Amino acid sequence: MKRLTIASLGALAFLTAVSLTGTIPGVTSTADMGSAFAQNIQRQGQVQLRLDAEKQVVQKDSQGKEKVNWESLQGKAMVQRGDTLRYVVSGINNGDRPVKNFTINQPIPKGMVYKLKSARVNPNSQAKITYSIDGGRNFVENPTIQVTLPNGKVETKPAPAMAYTNIRWNFGTSVPAKTTVKGTYEVQVR
Known part of the structure; x- marks a missing residue:
């Protein structure tokens, strides 16, 4: 478990890039995927x-219809080029007080491409999802790039999926x- 103290007016949780296993980029071992703690100086909450x-697994039922299931990646799971992975980022306020200005910033793992419009948040929260295409320096709802015809x-065009570097909730x-x-968000293994 990692401990992280955050000095700001509100609690700002920042998930850093996940560790990579052996030769498969972007896949973490369960030992690296555990938990981290963040607690701000004002003791608003922990x-x-x-x-x-x-990992997304697509199977056909007896009628030939495809059914999508998600298998938890445990240990040093093997993935192949083209596989779709879903990352689930959870923030649990274990404290007795609310945590103000809570933000989670998740880098897109190396060797992965973000699947456009796959980022979600639990329905009861009022979270705003923004994206970065510059390594987390700037975040906007709809990243764009300049293209020379x-x-x-x-011309300004929507940024391609490969340009996405971070997601922020x-x-x-x-x-x-x-x-x-x-x-949550989905990526595809390059």
């Missing part, structure tokens, strides 16, 4: 962070005591 990964004209003014908030 937040436990957890990162879990699941063959005629020399520069901002849970607003307060996360109540004894509450869990979750964000």
